[in-house]
Amino acid sequence: MTDALQTKWSTFQEQHKNKARLLIHCPDQPGIVSAVSEFLYQQGANIIESNQYTTDPAGGEFFMRVVFEAEQLPAIQKELEQKFQAIAHSFQMDWRFSYVYQIKRMAIFVSKELHCLRELLWEWQSGDLIADIPLVISNHEDARGIVESLGIPFYHIPANKDIRKQVEAKQLELLKEFDIDVIVLARYMQILTPDFVAANKNKIINIHHSFLPAFVGANPYERAYQRGVKLIGATSHFVTDELDEGPIIEQDISRVDHRDNSEAMKKIGQSIERSVLARAVKWQLEDRIIVHQNKTIVF
Amino acid sequence: MTDALQTKWSTFQEQHKNKARLLIHCPDQPGIVSAVSEFLYQQGANIIESNQYTTDPAGGEFFMRVVFEAEQLPAIQKELEQKFQAIAHSFQMDWRFSYVYQIKRMAIFVSKELHCLRELLWEWQSGDLIADIPLVISNHEDARGIVESLGIPFYHIPANKDIRKQVEAKQLELLKEFDIDVIVLARYMQILTPDFVAANKNKIINIHHSFLPAFVGANPYERAYQRGVKLIGATSHFVTDELDEGPIIEQDISRVDHRDNSEAMKKIGQSIERSVLARAVKWQLEDRIIVHQNKTIVF
Amino acid sequence: MTDALQTKWSTFQEQHKNKARLLIHCPDQPGIVSAVSEFLYQQGANIIESNQYTTDPAGGEFFMRVVFEAEQLPAIQKELEQKFQAIAHSFQMDWRFSYVYQIKRMAIFVSKELHCLRELLWEWQSGDLIADIPLVISNHEDARGIVESLGIPFYHIPANKDIRKQVEAKQLELLKEFDIDVIVLARYMQILTPDFVAANKNKIINIHHSFLPAFVGANPYERAYQRGVKLIGATSHFVTDELDEGPIIEQDISRVDHRDNSEAMKKIGQSIERSVLARAVKWQLEDRIIVHQNKTIVF
Amino acid sequence: MTDALQTKWSTFQEQHKNKARLLIHCPDQPGIVSAVSEFLYQQGANIIESNQYTTDPAGGEFFMRVVFEAEQLPAIQKELEQKFQAIAHSFQMDWRFSYVYQIKRMAIFVSKELHCLRELLWEWQSGDLIADIPLVISNHEDARGIVESLGIPFYHIPANKDIRKQVEAKQLELLKEFDIDVIVLARYMQILTPDFVAANKNKIINIHHSFLPAFVGANPYERAYQRGVKLIGATSHFVTDELDEGPIIEQDISRVDHRDNSEAMKKIGQSIERSVLARAVKWQLEDRIIVHQNKTIVF
The missing domain is CATH 3.40.50.170 (Formyl transferase, N-terminal domain)
Incomplete structure (x- = not known):
């Protein structure tokens, strides 16, 4: 990898170090968006982008992708994930946090x-x-x-x-x-x-x-x-x-x-x-x- | 308008009588999605579709469109709008509820x-x-x-x-x-x-x-x-x-x-x-x- | 058919009464384009549009569509087709004249x-x-x-x-x-x-x-x-x-x-x-x- | 230029040494296609592809592109161009032969x-x-x-x-x-x-x-x-x-x-x-x- 690219990557990581994505899949039911957004708000996170899709409003599957920023995210990400488990459990979620600075x-x-x-x-x-x-x-x-x-x-x-x-x-x-x-x-x-x-x-x-x-x-x-x-x-x-x-x-x-x-x-x-x-x-x-x-x- | 079309419309209105859309525009800040989705959840509404967009995560404009369903919506829509005013005010929202059964x-x-x-x-x-x-x-x-x-x-x-x-x-x-x-x-x-x-x-x-x-x-x-x-x-x-x-x-x-x-x-x-x-x-x-x-x- | 449309069709036929299309398919060989265009020229026809395609320059199939105009075309079209048979035969053509005024x-x-x-x-x-x-x-x-x-x-x-x-x-x-x-x-x-x-x-x-x-x-x-x-x-x-x-x-x-x-x-x-x-x-x-x-x- | 590319080019030139393109622009009149295709046929050339366009059948501009092959083309191309001048002159053509083996x-x-x-x-x-x-x-x-x-x-x-x-x-x-x-x-x-x-x-x-x-x-x-x-x-x-x-x-x-x-x-x-x-x-x-x-x- 060239030095120029290395520098670009480092800059990117620095710029996005507080940004993460949360992917969710679970059975649809009322209250999911509310629970997730309330949770993120309580953790001091600001939702930048959010998309959701339900296969069928009458008892289908629910999918969601949220992009958010939080101060000092790398320091609190473990805690964030741990706290999220309660919500995830109650809604039977498949879920995954992904941190933008962790380049794939x-x-x-x-x-x-x-x-x-x-x-x-x-x-x-x-x-x-x-x-x-x-x-x-x-x-x-x-x-x-x-x-x-x-x-x-x-x-x-x-x-x-x-x-x-x-x-x-x-x-x-x-x-x-x-x-x-x-x-x-x-x-x-x-x-x-x-x-x-x-x-x-x-x-x-x-x-x-x-x-x-x-x-x-x-x-x-x-x-x-x-x-x-x-x-x-x-x-x-x-x-x-x-x-x-x-x-x-x-x-x-x-x-x-x-x-x-x-x-x-x-x-x-x-x-x-x-x-x-x-x-x-x-x-x-x-x-x-x-x-x-x-x-x-x-x- | 033909009878066939009239029947189609009536069926449509009946099918969607509990469905509404909420459009929001306000200055971006943490907690908007949380407040809106918590509100709808409290009113017994289920979010079917939700999209949002922020011009700039660092202090831009926030836009949101939510589609939701609520039991007996026509009966409670006035109340819903009244109750929403507090949230709308606190976030300085331009906002509008639109009811799907009210054909434009x-x-x-x-x-x-x-x-x-x-x-x-x-x-x-x-x-x-x-x-x-x-x-x-x-x-x-x-x-x-x-x-x-x-x-x-x-x-x-x-x-x-x-x-x-x-x-x-x-x-x-x-x-x-x-x-x-x-x-x-x-x-x-x-x-x-x-x-x-x-x-x-x-x-x-x-x-x-x-x-x-x-x-x-x-x-x-x-x-x-x-x-x-x-x-x-x-x-x-x-x-x-x-x-x-x-x-x-x-x-x-x-x-x-x-x-x-x-x-x-x-x-x-x-x-x-x-x-x-x-x-x-x-x-x-x-x-x-x-x-x-x-x-x-x-x- | 409405009168307006009938009038439109008559006008179209009058405008295009001297215009025809010739479709050709035959084995490829040198001289086809030359023979066809020379023939049309001899009959007083002016080529307006011409397209051809050969599946393979080395012994493939040849396809051609020519649009042309000729004075008094309806009067001479029978003769035109008869005279074309010699060329068609020598190149083993599948061919078809189509007259624009003969609405399909x-x-x-x-x-x-x-x-x-x-x-x-x-x-x-x-x-x-x-x-x-x-x-x-x-x-x-x-x-x-x-x-x-x-x-x-x-x-x-x-x-x-x-x-x-x-x-x-x-x-x-x-x-x-x-x-x-x-x-x-x-x-x-x-x-x-x-x-x-x-x-x-x-x-x-x-x-x-x-x-x-x-x-x-x-x-x-x-x-x-x-x-x-x-x-x-x-x-x-x-x-x-x-x-x-x-x-x-x-x-x-x-x-x-x-x-x-x-x-x-x-x-x-x-x-x-x-x-x-x-x-x-x-x-x-x-x-x-x-x-x-x-x-x-x-x- | 790499050797591989050089070899590719030489192969290309050898394959296409007998192929040329003729571009023509002149006032439209009857007989152009006939004259051009007859000329090429007389020179032993086989037309591979031909396209033409007339801005207006009633006295417009005529444009044509012909791709053809002829045996020993490099040896006869000078002669070809010289002979074409008579046709070009009689139809007031802007014209240009381009030889595929002459890589631009x-x-x-x-x-x-x-x-x-x-x-x-x-x-x-x-x-x-x-x-x-x-x-x-x-x-x-x-x-x-x-x-x-x-x-x-x-x-x-x-x-x-x-x-x-x-x-x-x-x-x-x-x-x-x-x-x-x-x-x-x-x-x-x-x-x-x-x-x-x-x-x-x-x-x-x-x-x-x-x-x-x-x-x-x-x-x-x-x-x-x-x-x-x-x-x-x-x-x-x-x-x-x-x-x-x-x-x-x-x-x-x-x-x-x-x-x-x-x-x-x-x-x-x-x-x-x-x-x-x-x-x-x-x-x-x-x-x-x-x-x-x-x-x-x-x-």
Whole structure:
């Protein structure tokens, strides 16, 4: 990591040291917003931003994201969490406090196509994607140059379906060693085992090069061309055991026409893949996403 | 109004009789969300949806829209408003309760081009635009057929700049007589006097056929063509004394190219005008818009 | 048909009486453009617009659309077609002249949801969709009012899968009687038999309420909601024997989020369905579409 | 330039050595398409792609772009051009042959904001932007690292309005020395003198960070924020003497809302600037753009 970026990060942490986010999911009932906001007010916190969503006003699920500031937050955050447990318990909440100054740690997995990796590294380098990137893992050597030129350690772990277990064992070790919060598959092109997925539930973000559920699986641009579609797209989603069936975070499309063969579609599509993945990753880093069943709520 | 529509409205009112919206604007300070949600909880109300926005966490303006349900709301709404005054006062709030069963009353002004009028009447007829439309006013006869065929009274008030005062006097009388909440200029093409605007502050929604602030004033499609733009657009905004300078509610664009002359741009543009105006009107009917200075917050 | 519209059509025919379109499809080889344009020049025709597309410069398929004007075209069109046969033969062309003053005849099939029908009738009434509409056919009565109010004959032919053959026999008779060129399924919701489709090859345009190939078949909005997509769409395509698998003419999408349930998606989607179908129908009426295998070239 | 890229270029040149583009602009009259296509056929050329446009069938301007292949094109191109002069003369054509194997030479001017430069270099490095980039010129040092790391010479020429003449003299010398075809102002932020513009007519492509003609001049994002627009955009255009008034090549927009301050708009906008500029530059490199008066025809 360059010195300039290090300085930027330190400044960011200093600026936001009193800011936190609270994510909540529980059965809906009257009084939740009141209890949460009253609690924060009692702790001296000021709510900066608040969003909520109820699946059904008549007995559905309740979701909430609150951003707040409190004086001396790092000093009181343990206490805050402890005190919150009473409320959380009474409303049967799944909940999580996230502190903005605790910059998330992100690993990027990549294969031979580098456009998504480049976009992420670029945004990161510009200071627009707030994360530490302690490592990039690839089953090929293609990305080494760009990754190492930015001072990021690059791990080449060749992979194929026969050695999947060994490969994933090495990867899991690295993820643990570097204490990784978010795993981004930036066109990694290898299928992960259920064990790997289970060990990183709702932590693995993939980019698929079609507007799912169209063209699940391999060669979506070729199949889009064969079908004669007038739109191509990309989808960012959390990885689950079902291929390309995980909770969708973001999608976008671009227009194509009869002149675009599958190669042209691929080039047009790469631009969509880049922006869709970058948006999804940012939202995850900003704690904007709650996964519920097989869907996402993006606040 | 047809019987089918009348039945639809009654059903709607019955279904939503306990639902209300609360809009708030005040200087930001800690404790607002807490106070409001605690208040609603004490009154037995359940918050269904809540959005807030602060211009600047360090001493800015605070905006909030809350949708809630309460048992027997029509019976207690007076009391609710009275009790809320204490909170409102202590936080220096601009505030407004709006009851969903009290269907808003909307007047449409139109001139010779009927596409925006048609879109609104169509959405209204389909039950997707929840409003009473007691009258349509026009300076031409063109719209009479379509308006009267739907059972809506049509008022033909010829207008030109020399008789503006008399024309507006008649219009204001009608607006008062029919107790109008929202005035939609669906391509009305007449400039309103400051008196008329002042009498209907933040109640008049206009559609302008360009992406403002480009092409303020007359003939935007012709001017867009002359400039050789690759996008044309439409803007819906509240009317103020400055022509086409009022708070923007919604904008959208469509792509054009060198083959499109100003006539083709006009046709393409009409489709954007229709959808942009319809969205803006719906948001106003759903109390989603707060005007602050010369901007809108759309929740 | 109103007198105003009748006058508009007559004016249109008079204005465009010397204008024609020529559609060509043949194996690619050098000299096609030269032969066609030389031919037209020799016949005194001026090319106004010309588009071509080759699937592969090295021995692919060649497609061309030429719009031209020629003095006294109605008088010489027979001769023109006869003379063109020599060129057509030498290049093995599929070809078709289409004369702009010969306004196409369009039948609309509709069921209970009327938004697509309305959009088409509206564009037609505004003079933006150049077609005769001698009849609307429906398996329900819902559309009768709007159709007959515009002076268009309405045929109520109840339908279900048990009487499909009899129903289609009646429909085919009507299509023949009224000499129909284009059949639009404006949310008709009935499956057509292979016989009906074969009798109207590349003449039936359907609107499907998803971005195909996602959500083929029934209830696409409900399934889109279940899948948690962030985009919904609509697709206009020619009908073939495979359900929702015919050549795609046009597609578009709109953004949705977690707050949109399937009912909300349906409302948002209707707006896309309307515009996508209207564009596809206009392109067909303007002879812009060539079907090749299971794809469309749209010039 | 890396060896990999050099190899890519050589392969590209070899693949496309027989391919050329012909751009034509002349007064419309019958027989142009026929004469041009007959000529190319006689020379043994096969038309791969052809587009034309007439401002007005009744005596307007005619524009055409033809892509063709001919055996041994480099050997016969001189002769081809000479023979074409007779046709060109008889139709009063402005015309230009462009040979695909003659890769265009592009200079990039940049200031302190590097996102547009990065996008161009990235596309270039991926082989998607076919150009030689013999130099990058900047009035600041910020871009030196990224430029030199790709093996491109970087010229730091400090600039301000007092020394404009001397600065431009140096720049013009470099442009001449490196035989530059296309000058891209990738957020250069300096105003060019009429002399510089005149010396490079229709060769300088700028990116302006608004949807022109809205927000001509400085600080468009700040002004967009002040105006409360719901869309922000970017415009790529040829540079003329009138600031931000040159022929528009491409525009695009992105949606913003009340939560986006001018800083957020700037970040959102950078993504649009990148793609809009990249598209415009590619179209210029592919000879797709004809400038007519103050507009572009983009084929």
